[in-house]
Amino acid sequence: MNDLLLNKVHDESRQGEAYAPDVVTGDYSRRFYIESYGCQMNFSDSEIIASILQEEGYGATRIVEEADLVLLNTCSIREKAEQTVRKRLGEFRHLKQKKPGMLVGMLGCMAERLKSQLLEEEKLVDLVVGPDAYRTLPSLISQADDGQKAVNVLLSREETYADIAPVRLNTNGITAFVSIMRGCNNMCAFCVVPFTRGRERSRDAYSIVAECRDLAEKGYREVTLLGQNVDSYYWQHPETGENVTFAMLLDRVARISPLLRVRFSTSHPKDITDEVLFTMAAHENICKYIHLPVQSGSTRILQLMNRTYTREWYLAKVKRIREIMPDCGISSDIIAGFCTETEEDHRDTVDVMEKSAYDFSYMFMYSERPGTLAARRYVDDVPADVKKRRLEEIVATQNRLSLESNQKDIGKTFRVLIEGDSKRSKQDWMGRNSQYKVVVFPKMDRQLQPGDYVDVQIHSCTQGTLLGNLIG
C-alpha cells in the first residue's frame, strides 16, 4: 500500500514507477528497465524478476532509452489499470523504431489474463510472461532475440520463488516487502486475481524467516509480509510434517529482532483468527494495524460478492480486534456500485464505515472484469453516474472519519520509525507510527537518520498526517 493513494478516488491503478537499483554496478552487456503497476505483490515480483535477470548478466537502468529490454509488470484489477498500461506501451513505439533490437515484455496479471491475444493486439510486444513463469524469462528472451515472439503463461500449484533472493528496487533501506504466499482460492465474484494469479500456495516458512533475518542484518527496520489472504497461510514441512500457521509465522518473524517491525497485508475478515490477534498483542514490534477490506456493508451484496460474511459478522470482527488491541488501526477497501446495489445497500456501506471508524480506506467504483463470476452471472446495472456519486459519498465519509481519527491522536505520544525527509520540507522528518499513520516533525538539531526510532508527541493534524515534536 502506498500513502499517496490514501483516501483518493480509486478509479485507476497506481501510476507506474520506474524501478531500478540506486547504483548500477558491474559490467553488464545488456540492460533492463522495469515498470510496475498494481499491488505490492507485483512490486515484490519485480524484485524477483530483477534477481533472475541479474543472474543472466543484465544490469538495471532507470533510463528507458538505455534499455535493451523494457518490461511492464502489469495489473488487471480494474479496466482503467489495463488502459493505463496500454497507453504507456504506446509511448514505447518511437523508442523501438529507433532501436530495433530492443525487446518489449508484458509481465504480470494482464499478461496472464490476455495470454497470446496480447501479441495480436499489441504488435510492439515481444514477450508475454505470467506471474508463475518468471524463471523461464532467460530462455524466453533468447527466443525473442531470435525473432520469435515468446509466451509463457502457465500457472503453477507450487511456484513461490522461495529460493530467489530479491534484488531490492527503489529501496529506502528501511522498509521491505516479503512475499509469503501466492495466488488466491477465494473467488470473490468481482475479482480477477484468482484467474491471473492461480491457486493459493504458501512459501516455505524457513525461507521467509531467513529473508527477514537477512533484511534485519542489512539494517532494515520493517518488513511487510505479503499475500492476497495472509491469514490462510499454511505451510507444511515436506519431510518433518511440521505445520506452520500465519500466527506461528508472525511469531517467528517478530522474534528475529525487537528493532524489526512486522506488518502484513491483506487480511480477509473471514480468516483472521483470535490466535493472530493475540500474537499481534503479544509482540511490541508487530504493528497494531490491520487492513480488513469490507467491500460492502450490505449483507445481500456481500453474499452476491461471495465474501462469505455478513455485515454483523464483520462488525463483530472489528469489535473483537478493538477488544484485544484497543489501539489497533483499521483500514478497508470499498467497492461502490456493485451489481444490483440499491441506495439502501449503499447506505449500509456508509453505516459500516461509520461503525468501524476506519482510519483510512481504498475506495473504488465497481469495474466489471471478463471471466469473473460477476461478469458471468450478474448484470453490471448500476449507471456510471450513480456509481460515481456513491463513491464520492463514500470518500467524503472516509475523509471525515480519517480527520476524526487523527484528531483523537492529538496530545498522544507515538514511537515513530523515521523513513526519510518529509515531502514538504527537508527541515522535517517523515515516519510512521505502529498504526501506519504518517507522522511529520521538525528535525531540530538532533543527530538522527532514517531507520531511527523516536518518540513524537502530536500537537495537530490534517486528514492524512499527524504533526508533532520530538520528545525525550
Ligand code: SAH
Ligand atoms: N486480496 C485482497 C484484495 C486484492 S484487490 C483482499 O481480498 O482484500 C484490491 C482491492 O481492489 C479489493 O479489495 C477490491 O476492493 C478492489 N477490487 C477488486 N476487484 C475490483 C473490481 N472488479 N472493481 C473494483 N474494485 C475491485
Ligand code: SF4
Ligand atoms: Fe480477490 Fe477476494 Fe482473493 Fe482478495 S480474497 S484477491 S478480493 S478473490
Ligand code: F3S
Ligand atoms: Fe493487480 Fe494482479 Fe495485484 S490484478 S492488484 S497486480 S494481483
